[in-house]
Amino acid sequence: MKQLVMLAPKHLTVREIDVPEPKAGEVRIRVRQIGICGSDIHVWHGTHPFTPYPVVQGHEFCGYIDQLGEGVSHLAIGELVTAMPQIVCGHCHACLSEQFHICENLKVRGFQADGCGQEFFVTDAERIVPLPAHFTLDQGAFMEPVAVAAHAVSRLGDIAGQNMVVMGAGTIGNLIAQVAQRMGANVLLTDIQDARLERAHECGIQHTANMMTTSLANAAAAAFGDAGFALAVEAAGAPPAIQALIPAIQKGGTILIVGVYGRPVELDMARVGEHELNVKGSMMYWRDDWLHAKDLLDQGLHIQPLIDAKYPLSEWVDAYRHIDDNPQAVMKLMVNVGMDG
Numbered sequence: 001m002k003q004l005v006m007l008a009p010k011h012l013t014v015r016e017i018d019v020p021e022p023k024a025g026e027v028r029i030r031v032r033q034i035g036i037c038g039s040d041i042h043v044w045h046g047t048h049p050f051t052p053y054p055v056v057q058g059h060e061f062c063g064y065i066d067q068l069g070e071g072v073s074h075l076a077i078g079e080l081v082t083a084m085p086q087i088v089c090g091h092c093h094a095c096l097s098e099q100f101h102i103c104e105n106l107k108v109r110g111f112q113a114d115g116c117g118q119e120f121f122v123t124d125a126e127r128i129v130p131l132p133a134h135f136t137l138d139q140g141a142f143m144e145p146v147a148v149a150a151h152a153v154s155r156l157g158d159i160a161g162q163n164m165v166v167m168g169a170g171t172i173g174n175l176i177a178q179v180a181q182r183m184g185a186n187v188l189l190t191d192i193q194d195a196r197l198e199r200a201h202e203c204g205i206q207h208t209a210n211m212m213t214t215s216l217a218n219a220a221a222a223a224f225g226d227a228g229f230a231l232a233v234e235a236a237g238a239p240p241a242i243q244a245l246i247p248a249i250q251k252g253g254t255i256l257i258v259g260v261y262g263r264p265v266e267l268d269m270a271r272v273g274e275h276e277l278n279v280k281g282s283m284m285y286w287r288d289d290w291l292h293a294k295d296l297l298d299q300g301l302h303i304q305p306l307i308d309a310k311y312p313l314s315e316w317v318d319a320y321r322h323i324d325d326n327p328q329a330v331m332k333l334m335v336n337v338g339m340d341g
């Protein structure tokens, strides 16, 4: 079978290896579609701080169960599935309190362990999330980023009827805005690229604003009137975004950090203290978030406006070149494993 290996940054190669056999408690999946995400591109550029090479990438995918390891009885051959990419230790304080997603010894497939960038992928049956048979491959491959969004929104508690700002209209910011709207929040989604905000409109986001042409205060006033906002999600990973939120959010408000920061950022901590702001993190997801993601996708969460193009497995490198040539415009590229023939 074909397996895609990144030997070093910008050095991606396809190799032929034997189809792996599932051991006890594992399953083998015939991979059909893989989504490429921002963290994959960091690995391509050699700027992902926690990824050693060589690495088999891929952590957003779906496929069909092809073989069951010994003792696996709750899954069936031919079933459409995806899988959570985390490998957890099971004995640290986080695991013992069932906070597996913040395991002290967490490894993530596609980064610190082999991912699904191959024709057949063997993983733990416990990590499998079965999908409805009527799901499209696009929906299946979107489960992981939607689970990221579902987990982020769950960190904010009951959001129904609340005003919320989401900074950063990339794929994750867009999905968070969609999920929050579906859960009853009034959402303003901001970015510095009109192209991303146009996609947001196609996905049904109520309020958008370009931070290059207006201030956050003006955009919030246009969206929410005098009411202001007490909830914010920073999904841009850009210092100006979090720096703009701190003076703009209501006293007692909550800012959730979802964007990935490559470096420490200087913040107005005096205001965080005086205004009694809550600054919280959000890290990946666990099973409930995936089950929620499945429902959200089944209920018609908009994903088609986010998909730019699809590539066969052997041309994965062309997908990276596509992104390198259009870093701001591209939202989501897919790798379709069946296209290789």
Ligand SMILES: [Zn+2]
Pocket (backbone or CB within 6 Å): 036, 037, 038, 039, 059, 060, 144, 145
């Ligand atoms: Zn991802």
Ligand SMILES: [Zn+2]
Pocket (backbone or CB within 6 Å): 088, 089, 090, 091, 092, 093, 094, 095, 102, 103, 104, 105, 106
């Ligand atoms: Zn652990």
